[in-house]
Amino acid sequence: MPDTPRAPALDDTLALLREGYTFIGRRCDELGTDLFATRLMMTPVLCMRGAEAARMFYAPGRFTRQGAMPRSTLWLLQDKGSVQALDGAAHRHRKAMFMAMMSPGAIAGAADLLEKHWREALPRWEAAGEVALFEEMGLLLTRVACDWAGVPLREEDAPTLAAELTAMIEYSGRVGPGTLNALRLRARTERRMRALVREIRAGAVPVPEGSAAALIAAHRAPDGTPLDEKAAAVELINILRPTVAVGRFIAFAALALHENPAWRARFAAGEEDGLEPFVQEVRRFYPFFPMIGGRACEAFEWHGHRFAAGDWVLLDLYGTNHDPRLWPEPHRFRPERFHGWPGDPDTLVPQGAGDPYQGHRCPGEWITIALMGRAVRLLSQAMRYALPPQDLSIRLNRMPAMAESGVRLREIRRAA
Ligand code: HEM
Numbered sequence: 455m456p457d458t459p460r461a462p463a464l465d466d467t468l469a470l471l472r473e474g475y476t477f478i479g480r481r482c483d484e485l486g487t488d489l490f491a492t493r494l495m496m497t498p499v500l501c502m503r504g505a506e507a508a509r510m511f512y513a514p515g516r517f518t519r520q521g522a523m524p525r526s527t528l529w530l531l532q533d534k535g536s537v538q539a540l541d542g543a544a545h546r547h548r549k550a551m552f553m554a555m556m557s558p559g560a561i562a563g564a565a566d567l568l569e570k571h572w573r574e575a576l577p578r579w580e581a582a583g584e585v586a587l588f589e590e591m592g593l594l595l596t597r598v599a600c601d602w603a604g605v606p607l608r609e610e611d612a613p614t615l616a617a618e619l620t621a622m623i624e625y626s627g628r629v630g631p632g633t634l635n636a637l638r639l640r641a642r643t644e645r646r647m648r649a650l651v652r653e654i655r656a657g658a659v660p661v662p663e664g665s666a667a668a669l670i671a672a673h674r675a676p677d678g679t680p681l682d683e684k685a686a687a688v689e690l691i692n693i694l695r696p697t698v699a700v701g702r703f704i705a706f707a708a709l710a711l712h713e714n715p716a717w718r719a720r721f722a723a724g725e726e727d728g729l730e731p732f733v734q735e736v737r738r739f740y741p742f743f744p745m746i747g748g749r750a751c752e753a754f755e756w757h758g759h760r761f762a763a764g765d766w767v768l769l770d771l772y773g774t775n776h777d778p779r780l781w782p783e784p785h786r787f788r789p790e791r792f793h794g795w796p797g798d799p800d801t802l803v804p805q806g807a808g809d810p811y812q813g814h815r816c817p818g819e820w821i822t823i824a825l826m827g828r829a830v831r832l833l834s835q836a837m838r839y840a841l842p843p844q845d846l847s848i849r850l851n852r853m854p855a856m857a858e859s860g861v862r863l864r865e866i867r868r869a870a
Pocket residue numbers: 519537538539549552692693694696697699700701703742743746804805806813814815816817818819821822
C-alpha cells in the first residue's frame with residue numbers, strides 16, 4: 455500500500471489561518487495528490503479535494519460530523535441536537551422533515567417574499583444615498599426567513615434577530631471575543647425559539663400549515679416522541695440562519711454583475727436563460743464555506759489509503775469548486791460553463807455533495823438558487839445604481855469571506 459503524502463510542517467494550524475480557503479488546494483498541488491496527511495492543533499487530520507473525494511466523503515454512513523468541527527463553529531452553526539449531528543436512520547428521518555419544506559411552491563414563495571421585502575426597502579435605499587448591500591441583506595433576509603418559516607416577527611425585534619443570526623455566520627470561523635459575544639447572542643435566540651415552540655404546541659401562537667415552524671413543532675421521531683424543545687429551537691434556527699446567510703451570495707452576485715457588466719446588460723434587457731448559469735457560477739466562484747469536517751464511522755480503504763474508524767478528515771469545498779480538472783480556467787468568472795451542465799452532484803459543492811435525502815448535503819440549495827436568481831433580477835431590472843470607489847477585494851484568509859467594503863451601492867433609483 456503506497457504511503458499517504460504528508461505535508462512537510464509538523465503542524466499546519468498557523469498555515470491554515472494564514473492561507474484560509476487555499477490551504478488544502480495549495481498542498482494538494484505541491485504534493486501532486488488529492489489526499490494528504492497533516493496536523494491541525496497537533497491533531498492528525500487527512501485533507502482531501504476533488505469530485506471523487508467529495509463523492510466518497512458524502513457516501514451515506516461514511517463520515518459523522520460528531521467531533522469533526524471546532525466547538526464554537528458547531529455551536530454557532532448547527533449545534534447539538536441538530537440534523538447535522540445525527541447519523542444513519544435517525545438522520546434520514548429528521549432530514550426528510552427538512553426536504554418536505556422544499557416543495558417547488560414553497561421555493562417560489564421564498565423568492566416572492568424576497569421581492570416583496572426588496573421593493574419595500576427600495577425607497578429607503580434611495581433616500582439613504584449609499585448602502586452596503588451585504589449589511590442590508592441581513593435585515594431584509596431576516597424578514598424573508600421569518601415570513602417563510604412562519605416565525606412571527608415584530609417589526610421592532612427584526613434588527614435584534616438580524617444581528618443575532620448574522621453574528622452566528624460571521625464568527626463561525628473565528629475565535630476570540632467576537633465569537634464569545636456571538637455565542638451569547640445565539641443563546642438569546644435559542645431561548646426565544648424555545649418559547650415559540652412551546653407556544654405553538656400549546657396553540658397560543660398560530661402558524662401557517664405546512665410552514666417550517668409548524669413542521670418542526672409537530673415533528674416526531676420514528677418512535678413517536680416529539681422533538682425536545684432545545685432540538686426544535688435549534689432546527690428552527692437552522693432555517694433562519696442559513697436563509698440570512700444567502701445575503702453573502704447575493705452581495706457576491708452584485709459584485710459579479712459589477713465586474714461583468716455585459717451580463718448585467720443582458721439581464722437588464724430581460725434575458726432569463728442566463729440567470730441560473732450566472733447564479734451557479736457565483737456559487738462556484740466566490741468563497742463561502744471553505745471545507746467540511748468528518749470523522750470516519752468505520753475502517754475502509756480508498757485510493758490506497760486505509761482510513762481507521764474515528765479518523766478526522768477535511769473535505770475542501772472551495773478547492774473542489776476551483777479544481778481545473780472539473781472547471782477549466784477555474785479563476786475566471788464564466789457563467790457559460792453552466793449552459794447545458796449535466797449537474798454532477800459531486801463537482802459543484804458549495805453546499806455539500808451527494809444526495810441531500812441520504813447524506814448531509816444542504817437541504818436549502820434550491821431556495822438559495824431561487825433567492826439569488828430573484829436578487830440578480832431585481833438588481834438588474836428593478837433598480838439603477840452605481841458603485842462608489844471602494845475596496846472590493848476579498849481576503850481569502852478570512853472565513854467566511856466578503857468583499858472588504860460589503861459592496862456599497864449609491865445613487866439608487868427605482869426603475870420605471
Ligand atoms: C448561503 C447559502 C448556504 C450555504 C453556503 C450552505 C452550506 C451548507 C453546507 C456546506 C452543508 C453541508 C454540511 C455537511 O456536510 O455537514 C449544509 C447543510 C445544511 N444546510 Fe445549508 N447552506 C446554505 C443555505 C441553506 C438554507 C437556505 C437552508 C435552509 C433553509 C440550509 C439548511 C441546512 C441544513 C439544515 C443543513 C444540515 C443538513 C444535514 O446535516 O443533513 N442551508 N449547508
